[in-house]
Amino acid sequence: MAHILRLRLKELLKERGMDQLTLSQRTGLTTRTISELCNNKVQRYPKKALEIIANELELKDINELLTFIEED
Structure with missing residues (x-):
């Protein structure tokens, strides 16, 4: 499985009511x-954007934002 x-x-x-x-x-x-990030419409994740979002949402671990799922 991929x-x-x-x-x-x-x-x-x-979860944050935002x-x-x-x-x-x-x-x-x-x-x-x-919108593109929320809907997983991007092929490449912009590092700077993810850092900005993680800081704004006060995430302690990038794994709170990213996950792997099994593709059928």
Whole structure:
């Protein structure tokens, strides 16, 4: 079975009661970038954007944001 990398950003925002627009405003990242990350529409994850998001959400471990899932 193959594994694929997924961002848990949408779930993390929901847990914190935050929407994509608010995260965009707080981080300075575009709403498009946030949306694409939330919906796992990117082929390459922008390192700087992930760092900014992790800092804003006060994540202690990048594994809170990234996960591997099995692909059917």
